[in-house]
Amino acid sequence: MNDYAGQIDEAAAAVKKRLDVTPEVGIILGTGLDALAGEIRNPRRVRYADIPHFPTATVTTHKAEYVFGRLGGRNVCAMAGRFHKYQGYTMREIALPVWVMHRLGMKVLIVSNACGGMREEHAPGDLFLIEDHINLLGDNPLIGLDETVFGNPFLDMLDPYDRDLIALAEKAAKAEGVTVRKGVYASVPGPNLETRAEYVWLRAIGADVVGMSTVPEVLVARQCGVRCLGLACITDRCVPGELQPVDIARIIRTAAEAEPKLTRIVQRVIEKMKV
Secondary structure: OOHHHHHHHHHHHHHHHHHOOOEEEEEEOOOOOOOHHHHOOEEEEEEEEHOOOOOOOOOOOOOOOOEEEEEEEEEEEEEEEEEHHHHHHHHHHHHHHOOOOHHHHHOOOEEEEEEEOOOOOOOEEEEEEEEEEOOOOOOOOOOOOOHHHHOOOOOOOOOOHHHHHHHHHHHHHHHOOOEEEOOOOOOOOOOOOOOOOHHHHHHHOOOOEEEEEOOOHHHHHHHHEEEEEEEEEEEEOOOOOHHHOOOOOHHHHHHHHHHHHEEEEEEEEHHHHOO
């Protein structure tokens, strides 16, 4: 684990050599939602391929770079490209970019994703505020942490998603005339979508939406003391009695169509938040 701490330090040092910024806010751009990076003013990019110890291959719809600049009047760092368990990455590899953003100065992490909505009121294109999550990935990036290096891994998870940030996002959505749902996000390994029986079970254990990301990054951010806001785009209806065949192209298209709403809300939240 000390080798891992060294990798984080080397990666952060490599980014600092390329640009001298202190991002207050980190943003992880989910599937179909990377257009938000285009709203960042005076962007400066650092390719993952130029950062030691970084994985470089993301899913085909993702770029593979950090984008630094100004958004909502604050210094931000956006991850245009994230890593997933279904790609074969370890939890340490998935979490590495978050550790690095924290080393660079991040105080707030905004995580976005595309997800399936499992409640009758959910419709494709709806935005969803994550209030809580269920980790069904079968792993945890905090396992094996050296407390003398990383601090206490036994963090309290009563409120993994910051209530003040959720309230701020709700106000921003209202101001923009955007309807947002909220509830519990379940993270599963993927890459296949769920069976009818799995959707029934996920609803029974309290999940409202389901996706394949977000939880590892949030666990690491919270362990670092970083406040988190989770915003998802519901891309398909996963109500057990109403299932229809779906493919990844339609999921990406739906997320892209909803992305302008998400961008406006994120900008308003960043403008109004206290860091």
